[in-house]
Amino acid sequence: MRTRSLRSFISNWVVHIILSILAVIWVIPIAFVILTSLRAEGGSYKSYIFPRGYTLDNYKNLFLSTGSLDFPRWFVNTLIVSICTCVLSAFFVLCVSYVMSRLKFKARKKLMSVSLVLGMFPGFMSMIAVYYILKGFGLLDTGALKLLALIMVYSGGAGLGFYIAKGFFDTIPKSIDEAAYIDGATKWDVFWRITIPLSKSIIVYTLLTSFMGPWVDYIFARVILGADKVYYTVGIGLWSMLEKEFIEYYYTQFFAGCVVISIPIVILFLRTQKYYVEGVSGAVKG
Amino acid sequence: MGSKKQRTLEGSASDISFRSAFILGNVITKLSAIIFGLGNLLHKQIIRGLLYFSIEVAYIYYMVTFGVTSLKNLITLGTVSQVEVFNEELQIYEYITGDNSMLCLLYGVLTIFITLVFIFALTGSVKSAYDSQRRKELGKKVLTFREDIRSLKQENLHKAMLFTPMVGIISFTIIPLLFMILIAFTNYDKNHQPPGNLFDWVGLANFKALLLENSMLSNTFWPILRWTFIWAIFATFSCYILGIILAVVINREGTRFKGFWRFTFVLSIAMPQFVSLLTMRTIFNANGPMNSLLRTLGVIGMTESVPFLTDPILAKITIILVNIWIGVPFTLLTTTGILQNIPRDVYDAAKVDGANSIRIFFNITMPYILFITTPNLITTFTGNINNFNVIYLLSGGGPDSLDYYSAGKTDLLVTWLYRLTITDKDYNLGSVIGILVFIILATLSLITYRRSKSFKEEEAFQ
Numbered sequence: 001m002r003t004r005s006l007r008s009f010i011s012n013w014v015v016h017i018i019l020s021i022l023a024v025i026w027v028i029p030i031a032f033v034i035l036t037s038l039r040a041e042g043g044s045y046k047s048y049i050f051p052r053g054y055t056l057d058n059y060k061n062l063f064l065s066t067g068s069l070d071f072p073r074w075f076v077n078t079l080i081v082s083i084c085t086c087v088l089s090a091f092f093v094l095c096v097s098y099v100m101s102r103l104k105f106k107a108r109k110k111l112m113s114v115s116l117v118l119g120m121f122p123g124f125m126s127m128i129a130v131y132y133i134l135k136g137f138g139l140l141d142t143g144a145l146k147l148l149a150l151i152m153v154y155s156g157g158a159g160l161g162f163y164i165a166k167g168f169f170d171t172i173p174k175s176i177d178e179a180a181y182i183d184g185a186t187k188w189d190v191f192w193r194i195t196i197p198l199s200k201s202i203i204v205y206t207l208l209t210s211f212m213g214p215w216v217d218y219i220f221a222r223v224i225l226g227a228d229k230v231y232y233t234v235g236i237g238l239w240s241m242l243e244k245e246f247i248e249y250y251y252t253q254f255f256a257g258c259v260v261i262s263i264p265i266v267i268l269f270l271r272t273q274k275y276y277v278e279g280v281s282g283a284v285k286g
Numbered sequence: 287m288g289s290k291k292q293r294t295l296e297g298s299a300s301d302i303s304f305r306s307a308f309i310l311g312n313v314i315t316k317l318s319a320i321i322f323g324l325g326n327l328l329h330k331q332i333i334r335g336l337l338y339f340s341i342e343v344a345y346i347y348y349m350v351t352f353g354v355t356s357l358k359n360l361i362t363l364g365t366v367s368q369v370e371v372f373n374e375e376l377q378i379y380e381y382i383t384g385d386n387s388m389l390c391l392l393y394g395v396l397t398i399f400i401t402l403v404f405i406f407a408l409t410g411s412v413k414s415a416y417d418s419q420r421r422k423e424l425g426k427k428v429l430t431f432r433e434d435i436r437s438l439k440q441e442n443l444h445k446a447m448l449f450t451p452m453v454g455i456i457s458f459t460i461i462p463l464l465f466m467i468l469i470a471f472t473n474y475d476k477n478h479q480p481p482g483n484l485f486d487w488v489g490l491a492n493f494k495a496l497l498l499e500n501s502m503l504s505n506t507f508w509p510i511l512r513w514t515f516i517w518a519i520f521a522t523f524s525c526y527i528l529g530i531i532l533a534v535v536i537n538r539e540g541t542r543f544k545g546f547w548r549f550t551f552v553l554s555i556a557m558p559q560f561v562s563l564l565t566m567r568t569i570f571n572a573n574g575p576m577n578s579l580l581r582t583l584g585v586i587g588m589t590e591s592v593p594f595l596t597d598p599i600l601a602k603i604t605i606i607l608v609n610i611w612i613g614v615p616f617t618l619l620t621t622t623g624i625l626q627n628i629p630r631d632v633y634d635a636a637k638v639d640g641a642n643s644i645r646i647f648f649n650i651t652m653p654y655i656l657f658i659t660t661p662n663l664i665t666t667f668t669g670n671i672n673n674f675n676v677i678y679l680l681s682g683g684g685p686d687s688l689d690y691y692s693a694g695k696t697d698l699l700v701t702w703l704y705r706l707t708i709t710d711k712d713y714n715l716g717s718v719i720g721i722l723v724f725i726i727l728a729t730l731s732l733i734t735y736r737r738s739k740s741f742k743e744e745e746a747f748q
Contacts, residue, residue, distance in 0.1 A: 122703060219704075
């Protein structure tokens with residue numbers, strides 16, 4: 001008995017030491033971002049991690065700065081785009097996933113297969129075509145319209161990402177629906193008055209994931225917004241701080257900006273990771 | 287209302303196919319294929335009939351004014367090239383606009399879609415006429431427009447709910463995709479840019495150049511394809527195996543502060559990927575913190591630096607290692623959820639039977655995790671083939687190679703696609719690669735997904 005407890009004592013120590021080392025490795029890059037955002041001395045790459053001096057000026061300059069790199073303006077742009085996007089795409093996703101989960105009609109299997117096939121093309125393969133279509137309809141003529149175009153691009157195809165929400169709707173017992181039908185409810189009533197109130201978690205999840213999209217996208221934003229810096233979103237705006245002509249001055253501000261947009265995302269993520277896990281393992285429950 | 291009506295309506299003529307509706311229908315129903323809405327109009331369904339009829343009129347108007355020309359242009363892709371003409375009066379060169387092949391292609395695709403909508407309306411008109419005909423024959427009431435609207439909340443709810451999402455998907459996914467697929471069969475590259483130049487159909491020439499001929503293109507394609515697969519295999523399985531081990535270690539009985547460990551590892555997921563990847567790029571820079579750490583430790587000389595992202599082989603290793611940093615927390619997160627769902631009594635029973643922790647892991651935990659995560663493993667693999675972020679942000683595909691056609695040693699097919707379209711404007715090559723990636727993924731998914739249980743037993747848990 002004693003050798004056994006000694007063995008588990010040693011193995012516990014070993015496990016904790018290894019975990020600590022790994023944890024440090026996983027935290028270092030995050031710490032690097034935060035430390036650099038607080039760095040007092042300017043310039044880009046430094047060969048050391050811990051700054052020589054600390055300051056909050058980077059954050060202050062970020063929000064007070066005007067001129068060509070106008071972070072506050074980008075922030076507002078992104079906020080508008082992401083609010084519109086998240087409402088629209090959540091609407092699309094919920095509609096499609098409910099239909100695919102509950103309503104039986106002839107073309108259902110066919111539509112599911114088509115959506116699977118569409119998902120296999122590289123996402124930005126059609127980017128150029130989208131760009132020309134938007135241009136053809138005159139949606140890229142002024143900056144404000146470009147933001148509208150961006151909203152349409154982000155939410156347009158959202159209906160295809162219905163798998164996680166469908167997995168959720170699949171888990172709501174059908175007997176609830178049937179009870180409502182017996183009471184004379186229409187299918188719409190069941191969706192609107194019964195399923196939706198039961199699905200708060202998946203609605204929140206869908207809203208949040210589509211809200212986050214515009215904050216971290218830099219591919220579509222770059223193609224659609226082009227060189228129009230005033231109408232940039234945060235993702236591509238921060239990216240432009242790393243361009244050769246700006247990097248020496250804006251490097252630390254770039255990291256401050258990263259921290260600013262990361263904080264809400266971290267909070268949202270930690271609060272919603274439950275749904276993420278359920279989505280991944282729930283859709284394929286064995 | 288509701289349930290009673292629903293029963294009488296289901297199995298009515300509205301479910302019938304176009305063919306049988308056309309064959310079984312009377313003269314009026316058949317004529318509805320030529321004059322849309324005729325059947326509805328004669329059965330006093332005025333609004334429905336007018337709607338069908340107006341679709342037909344609008345389509346004919348569109349085709350006469352614009353559609354026929356655009357279909358013709360789709361075949362030729364424009365014939366008149368832009369020319370420079372010397373203007374004697376003003377003494378300057380002027381451009382006379384020619385055809386724009388890109389717009390020809392785009393409008394052609396749009397016309398095809400409008401025609402599809404038209405055909406859809408045609409079948410709808412006949413089916414709807416037949417439906418009214420049947421109702422009359424059976425002595426039932428013909429549906430009024432008000433009832434049609436109401437049916438959108440009931441038996442036609444799927445149409446009402448799918449309409450807007452479908453419009454979005456068709457205009458922002460399907461039409462652009464079709465447009466790009468067609469470009470793969472043209473010579474729309476950097477030398478054939480509208481409006482200055484025309485481009486034309488070239489058949490399978492692009493595919494041949496990329497796959498068969500011993501040219502620079504195919505000498506780029508095959509190595510990149512090979513690296514894409516090596517990358518996807520390593521990236522998927524390294525994260526998968528290490529993530530499971532980490533989850534099990536954190537979840538084991540003796541480990542303390544379980545929540546703290548999980549939080550620490552999962553934190554990296556929450557950070558936007560472009561932030562963490564650009565940070566990693568800085569850390570592994572020639573003069574970055576990693577190299578200066580090695581210098582201080584005396585592993586390398588004071589002026590030397592390890593080419594983490596600039597040496598072809600080392601860059602690949604670095605990318606895979608960084609990807610472990612990115613990917614392991616995802617596996618940790620999902621596996622932890624699964625581990626906590628394994629019923630405790632299974633473990634207790636195994637312990638009573640005298641199994642040690644290693645046997646328990648291989649005989650209970652591992653099979654259970656594998657069973658649940660296999661479909662997810664497939665999506666991760668296909669996701670890695672298309673993993674744009676990690677490569678683009680970390681190495682940008684570099685180090686660039688002179689043997690390659692506008693690609694670097696660590697470029698994946700998708701990052702190469704991005705470079706070809708955005709930087710080089712070789713749209714035709716870009717879309718050929720897109721199609722090839724699609725073929726690869728479709729084959730993989732067909733082999734694996736069709737076999738997986740969750741596809742066959744989709745409704746097992748309802």
